[in-house]
Amino acid sequence: MPLQNRVDPFGSIHAVPDRGLFTGNRGIIHDPDTRMLMKKRWALKAWIICVCEFRNVRRIPMGRNRPGGPGEPDKAGWTELFFLDEVTALAAGHRPCFYCRRERAKDFVGCFGEAFKIAEPRAPQLDQRLHKERLASGGKPVPTPAAQLSDLPDGAMVSDGASCYALRGGVALHWSFAGYREAVVPASLSGRPLQLLTPATTLAVLNRGYRPVWHPSAPA
Secondary structure (H helix, E strand, O other), X not given: OOOOOEEOOOOOEEOOOOOOOEEEEOOOOEEOOOOEEOOOOOOOOOOEEEEOOOOOOOOOOOXXXXXXXXOOOOXXXXXXXXXOOHHHHHHOOXXXXXXXXXXXXXXXXXXXXXXXXXXXXXHHHHHHHHHHHOHHHOOOOEEOOHHHHHHOOOOOEEEOOOOEEEEEOOEEEEOXXXXXXXXXXXXXXXXXXXXXXXXXXXXXXHHOOOOOOOOOOOOO
């Protein structure tokens, strides 16, 4: 049975078999004995995006991955979450990790500084802003008419409540945990109650030139 650690563009966590391209975390939010989520959905304001393979480290997802003290059992490490791609993770309110994706993280924070005219931007500043904006930590949905979709950068995500769409190259790609499905023209979404999923701060970063990693199912 799949573990409850797959994240959708809203930032909600599900149990589905499709793992995706990236992992990441929000701190320790699972019980290592049952390998199930606790009630809380984050323990930190820093929600990050990590690579699935790094320095040959092997982890047991939602297990005990932090060494205990002498004579003590190992403890729960951070809770491994999985995302279809970086576009999905950004919509959910995560940002690149400075440990395993350092150059990408520096690029992301640099674009953040340019967007908000911060001379020496720091990750905690970014995390504070994102924590107020991401839907999964209490941010407010932003209604977005279909006519405004052309103003959004590639990599932005919207939803009509039933489905999620990622914008790329002038089309809207229908999102699923397994990959992107059909591409539709934004005008076909007219009349639906669309809302923006990607946090405003992340949109500003995308507008400054940050290019997220897409799942191979997304047409270039």
